[in-house]
Amino acid sequence: MLVYAGSASKYLGLKLSKILNIEYVNVETRKFPDGELYIRVDKEPLNEKALIVQSMYKTPNDYLVEYLFLSKTLKELGAKEVIGVIPYFPYARQDSRFKPGEVVSLQVVVDLLEKMGTDKVITVDMHLHRVHDLNEISKIPFVNLSVMEDIGKFFMKKFGNEDTIVVGPDEEAEQWAKKVAYILNVQYTILEKTRLGDLEVKIEKVEKEDFKNKNVILIDDIISTGGTIEAAVKKVKAQGAEKVFVGCAHAILAQTAEYRIFRAGVEELVASDSIPSPYSVVSIAPVIADYIKKFLL
Numbered sequence: 001m002l003v004y005a006g007s008a009s010k011y012l013g014l015k016l017s018k019i020l021n022i023e024y025v026n027v028e029t030r031k032f033p034d035g036e037l038y039i040r041v042d043k044e045p046l047n048e049k050a051l052i053v054q055s056m057y058k059t060p061n062d063y064l065v066e067y068l069f070l071s072k073t074l075k076e077l078g079a080k081e082v083i084g085v086i087p088y089f090p091y092a093r094q095d096s097r098f099k100p101g102e103v104v105s106l107q108v109v110v111d112l113l114e115k116m117g118t119d120k121v122i123t124v125d126m127h128l129h130r131v132h133d134l135n136e137i138s139k140i141p142f143v144n145l146s147v148m149e150d151i152g153k154f155f156m157k158k159f160g161n162e163d164t165i166v167v168g169p170d171e172e173a174e175q176w177a178k179k180v181a182y183i184l185n186v187q188y189t190i191l192e193k194t195r196l197g198d199l200e201v202k203i204e205k206v207e208k209e210d211f212k213n214k215n216v217i218l219i220d221d222i223i224s225t226g227g228t229i230e231a232a233v234k235k236v237k238a239q240g241a242e243k244v245f246v247g248c249a250h251a252i253l254a255q256t257a258e259y260r261i262f263r264a265g266v267e268e269l270v271a272s273d274s275i276p277s278p279y280s281v282v283s284i285a286p287v288i289a290d291y292i293k294k295f296l297l
Protein backbone atom coordinates (compact mmCIF):
# COMPACT_ATOMS: atom_id res chain seq x y z
CA MET A 1 0.00 0.00 0.00
CA LEU A 2 1.15 3.55 -0.80
CA VAL A 3 -0.06 6.83 0.72
CA TYR A 4 -0.80 9.81 -1.53
CA ALA A 5 -1.91 12.98 0.21
CA GLY A 6 -3.69 15.81 -1.54
CA SER A 7 -2.78 19.38 -0.70
CA ALA A 8 -5.48 19.58 2.00
CA SER A 9 -4.03 16.78 4.11
CA LYS A 10 -0.27 16.42 3.64
CA TYR A 11 0.48 16.25 7.34
CA LEU A 12 -2.29 13.75 8.02
CA GLY A 13 -0.99 11.62 5.13
CA LEU A 14 2.48 11.67 6.67
CA LYS A 15 1.11 10.69 10.08
CA LEU A 16 -0.77 7.75 8.56
CA SER A 17 2.27 6.56 6.61
CA LYS A 18 4.33 6.70 9.79
CA ILE A 19 1.85 4.82 11.98
CA LEU A 20 1.19 2.22 9.30
CA ASN A 21 4.82 2.06 8.22
CA ILE A 22 3.90 2.40 4.57
CA GLU A 23 5.52 4.55 1.91
CA TYR A 24 4.41 8.18 1.51
CA VAL A 25 4.54 9.26 -2.13
CA ASN A 26 5.04 12.90 -2.93
CA VAL A 27 2.24 14.49 -4.96
CA GLU A 28 3.20 17.62 -6.86
CA THR A 29 0.31 20.04 -7.31
CA ARG A 30 0.39 23.50 -8.76
CA LYS A 31 -1.89 25.93 -10.52
CA PHE A 32 -1.32 27.19 -14.05
CA PRO A 33 -1.59 30.97 -14.48
CA ASP A 34 -5.21 30.57 -15.60
CA GLY A 35 -6.16 28.67 -12.45
CA GLU A 36 -6.17 25.16 -13.92
CA LEU A 37 -4.65 22.40 -11.86
CA TYR A 38 -1.47 20.39 -12.59
CA ILE A 39 -0.79 17.16 -10.68
CA ARG A 40 2.02 14.63 -10.88
CA VAL A 41 2.83 11.75 -8.52
CA ASP A 42 6.45 10.75 -7.85
CA LYS A 43 5.71 7.01 -7.88
CA GLU A 44 3.18 4.95 -9.83
CA PRO A 45 1.10 2.48 -7.79
CA LEU A 46 1.37 -0.52 -10.16
CA ASN A 47 -0.33 -3.51 -8.45
CA GLU A 48 -0.38 -1.68 -5.12
CA LYS A 49 -3.29 -0.38 -3.08
CA ALA A 50 -3.33 3.43 -3.14
CA LEU A 51 -4.60 5.51 -0.25
CA ILE A 52 -5.58 9.07 -1.14
CA VAL A 53 -5.82 11.30 1.93
CA GLN A 54 -7.80 14.46 1.30
CA SER A 55 -10.13 16.21 3.75
CA MET A 56 -12.36 18.54 1.71
CA TYR A 57 -12.88 21.64 3.84
CA LYS A 58 -12.94 25.40 3.24
CA THR A 59 -12.29 25.15 -0.52
CA PRO A 60 -14.19 21.91 -1.10
CA ASN A 61 -14.47 22.33 -4.85
CA ASP A 62 -10.71 22.69 -5.34
CA TYR A 63 -9.94 19.77 -3.06
CA LEU A 64 -12.59 17.62 -4.70
CA VAL A 65 -11.25 18.21 -8.21
CA GLU A 66 -7.72 17.48 -7.01
CA TYR A 67 -8.95 14.25 -5.42
CA LEU A 68 -10.82 13.17 -8.56
CA PHE A 69 -7.78 13.83 -10.78
CA LEU A 70 -5.65 11.73 -8.43
CA SER A 71 -8.15 8.90 -8.12
CA LYS A 72 -8.62 8.50 -11.88
CA THR A 73 -4.89 8.73 -12.51
CA LEU A 74 -3.82 6.26 -9.83
CA LYS A 75 -6.31 3.76 -11.24
CA GLU A 76 -4.99 4.34 -14.78
CA LEU A 77 -1.46 3.85 -13.50
CA GLY A 78 -2.33 0.36 -12.27
CA ALA A 79 -3.46 0.74 -8.64
CA LYS A 80 -5.00 -2.51 -7.42
CA GLU A 81 -7.46 -0.53 -5.34
CA VAL A 82 -7.98 3.19 -4.72
CA ILE A 83 -9.08 3.99 -1.17
CA GLY A 84 -10.18 7.53 -0.39
CA VAL A 85 -9.54 8.78 3.14
CA ILE A 86 -11.84 11.81 3.24
CA PRO A 87 -12.20 12.68 6.93
CA TYR A 88 -14.27 15.79 6.28
CA PHE A 89 -16.66 14.83 3.51
CA PRO A 90 -18.15 17.86 1.77
CA TYR A 91 -21.69 18.57 0.69
CA ALA A 92 -23.10 16.14 3.27
CA ARG A 93 -25.72 18.62 4.41
CA GLN A 94 -27.25 18.96 0.93
CA ASP A 95 -28.47 15.35 0.98
CA SER A 96 -32.00 16.04 -0.31
CA ARG A 97 -33.87 18.26 -2.72
CA PHE A 98 -35.37 20.59 -0.11
CA LYS A 99 -36.82 22.94 -2.74
CA PRO A 100 -37.73 22.11 -6.33
CA GLY A 101 -34.81 22.52 -8.69
CA GLU A 102 -32.05 22.10 -6.11
CA VAL A 103 -28.96 19.97 -6.75
CA VAL A 104 -28.61 16.97 -4.43
CA SER A 105 -24.91 17.69 -4.05
CA LEU A 106 -24.09 14.75 -1.81
CA GLN A 107 -25.29 12.26 -4.44
CA VAL A 108 -23.26 14.02 -7.15
CA VAL A 109 -20.07 13.84 -5.08
CA VAL A 110 -20.62 10.18 -4.16
CA ASP A 111 -21.22 9.27 -7.82
CA LEU A 112 -18.16 11.20 -8.98
CA LEU A 113 -15.86 9.29 -6.62
CA GLU A 114 -17.02 5.96 -7.98
CA LYS A 115 -16.87 7.08 -11.60
CA MET A 116 -13.31 8.35 -11.14
CA GLY A 117 -11.96 5.02 -9.92
CA THR A 118 -12.33 5.10 -6.15
CA ASP A 119 -13.10 1.64 -4.74
CA LYS A 120 -13.77 2.46 -1.12
CA VAL A 121 -14.08 5.56 1.08
CA ILE A 122 -13.22 6.12 4.74
CA THR A 123 -14.82 9.14 6.42
CA VAL A 124 -14.81 10.36 10.02
CA ASP A 125 -17.92 11.42 11.98
CA MET A 126 -19.66 12.30 8.79
CA HIS A 127 -22.71 14.52 8.89
CA LEU A 128 -25.41 11.96 8.09
CA HIS A 129 -28.80 13.44 8.52
CA ARG A 130 -31.52 12.15 6.24
CA VAL A 131 -29.25 9.55 4.64
CA HIS A 132 -28.10 7.50 7.62
CA ASP A 133 -25.58 5.33 5.83
CA LEU A 134 -23.85 6.36 2.61
CA ASN A 135 -23.91 2.75 1.50
CA GLU A 136 -27.63 3.34 0.81
CA ILE A 137 -26.81 5.81 -1.97
CA SER A 138 -23.39 4.63 -3.15
CA LYS A 139 -22.16 1.85 -5.43
CA ILE A 140 -18.83 1.74 -3.57
CA PRO A 141 -18.50 0.96 0.16
CA PHE A 142 -18.23 3.76 2.70
CA VAL A 143 -16.89 3.33 6.23
CA ASN A 144 -17.66 6.06 8.75
CA LEU A 145 -15.21 6.08 11.68
CA SER A 146 -15.44 8.22 14.81
CA VAL A 147 -12.91 10.31 16.70
CA MET A 148 -15.36 11.02 19.52
CA GLU A 149 -13.89 8.42 21.91
CA ASP A 150 -10.51 10.08 21.54
CA ILE A 151 -12.06 13.50 22.14
CA GLY A 152 -13.65 12.01 25.29
CA LYS A 153 -10.24 10.72 26.42
CA PHE A 154 -8.75 14.17 25.90
CA PHE A 155 -11.40 15.75 28.13
CA MET A 156 -10.98 12.98 30.71
CA LYS A 157 -7.42 14.15 31.39
CA LYS A 158 -8.84 17.58 32.18
CA PHE A 159 -11.83 16.84 34.32
CA GLY A 160 -11.26 13.72 36.39
CA ASN A 161 -14.30 13.46 38.62
CA GLU A 162 -15.44 17.07 38.51
CA ASP A 163 -19.13 17.73 38.02
CA THR A 164 -19.45 17.61 34.24
CA ILE A 165 -22.24 17.09 31.74
CA VAL A 166 -21.94 16.51 28.00
CA VAL A 167 -24.41 18.38 25.82
CA GLY A 168 -25.29 17.96 22.15
CA PRO A 169 -26.70 21.16 20.61
CA ASP A 170 -29.33 19.31 18.58
CA GLU A 171 -30.98 15.94 18.21
CA GLU A 172 -28.48 14.75 15.66
CA ALA A 173 -25.57 15.45 17.99
CA GLU A 174 -26.87 12.87 20.48
CA GLN A 175 -24.78 10.12 18.87
CA TRP A 176 -21.55 12.09 19.46
CA ALA A 177 -22.48 13.43 22.91
CA LYS A 178 -23.28 9.88 24.00
CA LYS A 179 -19.84 8.57 22.97
CA VAL A 180 -17.99 11.33 24.80
CA ALA A 181 -20.19 10.97 27.92
CA TYR A 182 -19.58 7.23 27.96
CA ILE A 183 -15.81 7.71 28.05
CA LEU A 184 -16.10 10.33 30.81
CA ASN A 185 -18.69 8.27 32.65
CA VAL A 186 -21.00 11.30 33.03
CA GLN A 187 -24.55 12.23 31.98
CA TYR A 188 -25.40 13.70 28.62
CA THR A 189 -28.35 15.62 27.27
CA ILE A 190 -29.35 17.34 24.04
CA LEU A 191 -30.83 20.72 23.19
CA GLU A 192 -33.39 21.57 20.54
CA LYS A 193 -32.16 23.59 17.57
CA THR A 194 -34.05 25.42 14.86
CA ARG A 195 -32.02 26.83 11.98
CA LEU A 196 -33.16 30.33 11.09
CA GLY A 197 -30.65 30.91 8.28
CA ASP A 198 -27.05 30.14 7.26
CA LEU A 199 -25.68 32.17 10.16
CA GLU A 200 -28.34 32.02 12.85
CA VAL A 201 -29.96 29.26 14.88
CA LYS A 202 -32.38 29.24 17.79
CA ILE A 203 -31.67 26.85 20.65
CA GLU A 204 -34.14 25.64 23.22
CA LYS A 205 -33.95 23.03 25.89
CA VAL A 206 -36.51 20.30 25.58
CA GLU A 207 -36.59 19.08 29.15
CA LYS A 208 -35.90 21.33 32.07
CA GLU A 209 -32.24 20.85 32.83
CA ASP A 210 -30.18 22.52 35.47
CA PHE A 211 -26.56 23.05 34.55
CA LYS A 212 -25.88 24.91 37.78
CA ASN A 213 -22.25 24.65 38.93
CA LYS A 214 -21.49 22.11 36.23
CA ASN A 215 -18.84 22.13 33.57
CA VAL A 216 -20.56 21.68 30.24
CA ILE A 217 -18.84 20.00 27.29
CA LEU A 218 -20.69 20.84 24.09
CA ILE A 219 -20.10 18.24 21.41
CA ASP A 220 -20.91 18.56 17.71
CA ASP A 221 -19.65 17.03 14.48
CA ILE A 222 -19.02 20.29 12.60
CA ILE A 223 -18.45 23.88 13.61
CA SER A 224 -18.97 25.97 10.53
CA THR A 225 -20.12 29.56 11.21
CA GLY A 226 -20.15 28.97 14.97
CA GLY A 227 -23.84 29.94 15.12
CA THR A 228 -24.88 26.63 16.69
CA ILE A 229 -22.21 26.67 19.37
CA GLU A 230 -22.70 30.37 20.12
CA ALA A 231 -26.41 29.84 20.73
CA ALA A 232 -25.83 26.64 22.74
CA VAL A 233 -23.25 28.33 24.98
CA LYS A 234 -25.65 31.17 25.69
CA LYS A 235 -28.40 28.69 26.53
CA VAL A 236 -26.41 26.53 28.95
CA LYS A 237 -24.85 29.59 30.60
CA ALA A 238 -28.32 31.08 31.08
CA GLN A 239 -29.25 27.82 32.80
CA GLY A 240 -26.38 28.09 35.26
CA ALA A 241 -23.41 26.36 33.59
CA GLU A 242 -20.10 27.13 35.28
CA LYS A 243 -17.57 26.66 32.48
CA VAL A 244 -18.25 25.65 28.92
CA PHE A 245 -15.85 23.62 26.77
CA VAL A 246 -16.43 22.59 23.16
CA GLY A 247 -15.36 19.48 21.28
CA CYS A 248 -15.90 18.75 17.61
CA ALA A 249 -14.60 16.53 14.85
CA HIS A 250 -14.47 19.09 12.06
CA ALA A 251 -13.63 22.69 12.93
CA ILE A 252 -14.31 24.46 9.65
CA LEU A 253 -14.43 27.79 11.47
CA ALA A 254 -15.88 29.78 8.57
CA GLN A 255 -16.01 33.56 8.64
CA THR A 256 -16.17 34.89 12.23
CA ALA A 257 -16.76 31.52 13.91
CA GLU A 258 -13.85 31.73 16.37
CA TYR A 259 -14.90 35.20 17.48
CA ARG A 260 -18.51 34.10 17.96
CA ILE A 261 -17.55 31.03 19.98
CA PHE A 262 -15.07 32.67 22.32
CA ARG A 263 -17.11 35.84 22.72
CA ALA A 264 -19.96 33.65 23.95
CA GLY A 265 -17.69 32.51 26.78
CA VAL A 266 -16.13 29.19 25.70
CA GLU A 267 -13.08 28.23 27.78
CA GLU A 268 -11.49 25.92 25.24
CA LEU A 269 -12.14 24.46 21.82
CA VAL A 270 -10.94 20.92 21.21
CA ALA A 271 -10.98 19.69 17.62
CA SER A 272 -9.49 16.88 15.60
CA ASP A 273 -6.88 17.33 12.88
CA SER A 274 -9.34 16.40 10.15
CA ILE A 275 -9.17 20.13 9.45
CA PRO A 276 -5.85 21.56 10.60
CA SER A 277 -6.18 24.51 12.99
CA PRO A 278 -4.64 25.69 16.28
CA TYR A 279 -7.41 23.67 17.98
CA SER A 280 -6.43 20.33 16.37
CA VAL A 281 -5.29 18.68 19.59
CA VAL A 282 -6.77 15.21 18.94
CA SER A 283 -5.58 13.26 15.92
CA ILE A 284 -7.81 11.12 13.75
CA ALA A 285 -4.76 9.25 12.42
CA PRO A 286 -4.82 6.44 15.06
CA VAL A 287 -8.47 5.55 14.50
CA ILE A 288 -8.01 5.51 10.70
CA ALA A 289 -4.76 3.57 10.96
CA ASP A 290 -6.40 0.95 13.23
CA TYR A 291 -9.13 0.38 10.67
CA ILE A 292 -6.65 0.11 7.80
CA LYS A 293 -4.46 -2.32 9.76
CA LYS A 294 -7.43 -4.55 10.60
CA PHE A 295 -9.23 -4.57 7.29
CA LEU A 296 -7.14 -3.27 4.41
CA LEU A 297 -3.48 -4.19 4.82
Ligand code: R5P
Pocket residue numbers: 127169170172173198199201220221222223224225226227228229
Ligand atom coordinates in the same frame (compact mmCIF):
# COMPACT_ATOMS: atom_id res chain seq x y z
C1 R5P B 1 -25.70 20.51 11.70
O1 R5P B 1 -26.72 20.01 12.15
C2 R5P B 1 -24.34 20.18 12.23
O2 R5P B 1 -24.35 19.06 13.07
C3 R5P B 1 -23.71 21.36 12.92
O3 R5P B 1 -24.44 21.66 14.09
C4 R5P B 1 -23.69 22.55 12.02
O4 R5P B 1 -23.14 22.23 10.78
C5 R5P B 1 -22.91 23.69 12.64
O5 R5P B 1 -22.96 24.78 11.78
P1 R5P B 1 -22.78 26.25 12.31
O6 R5P B 1 -21.46 26.29 13.04
O7 R5P B 1 -22.73 27.09 11.05
O8 R5P B 1 -23.94 26.58 13.16
